[in-house]
Amino acid sequence: MNRMEMLNEELIFVILDYLHEDPLALKSFSLTCRSFYTLESRHRRSAKLLRPDLLAAVLRRYKRLSHFDLSLCPRVDDALLKTITLSSSSTFLRSLKLTRCRFVTWLGMADLVPNLV
Numbered sequence: 001m002n003r004m005e006m007l008n009e010e011l012i013f014v015i016l017d018y019l020h021e022d023p024l025a026l027k028s029f030s031l032t033c034r035s036f037y038t039l040e041s042r043h044r045r046s047a048k049l050l051r052p053d054l055l056a057a058v059l060r061r062y063k064r065l066s067h068f069d070l071s072l073c074p075r076v077d078d079a080l081l082k083t084i085t086l087s088s089s090s091t092f093l094r095s096l097k098l099t100r101c102r103f104v105t106w107l108g109m110a111d112l113v114p115n116l117v
Helices: 009-019 023-030 034-043 052-061 078-086 106-116
Strands: 046-048 067-069 095-097
Touching: 009 023, 009 034, 023 034, 052 078, 078 106, 095 106
Parallel strands: 046 067, 067 095
Antiparallel strands: none
């Protein structure tokens, strides 16, 4: 058994809070071992998507996102918003940034808004 895997979960979350400012350090931390990879994905509360084709993978890994930024993906449409609505992470979602998303209509927003309570 790896000694790093014996660390208390709360202690690892404190370390992750400390590393929050440096994304490279967070990535290195999550690549250290499988348990750190899993704990980092459970701890993360915000994400910024760079490519819309990775949305399903992001939602699968980060199930407790409360803040999701899609502003760098101008091709987000109602179908992608429906994917967010149907995912298990939508229960924790509190804010969604859609600044440059030109293809989102009121229909996509109508499906999503009840989950953002």
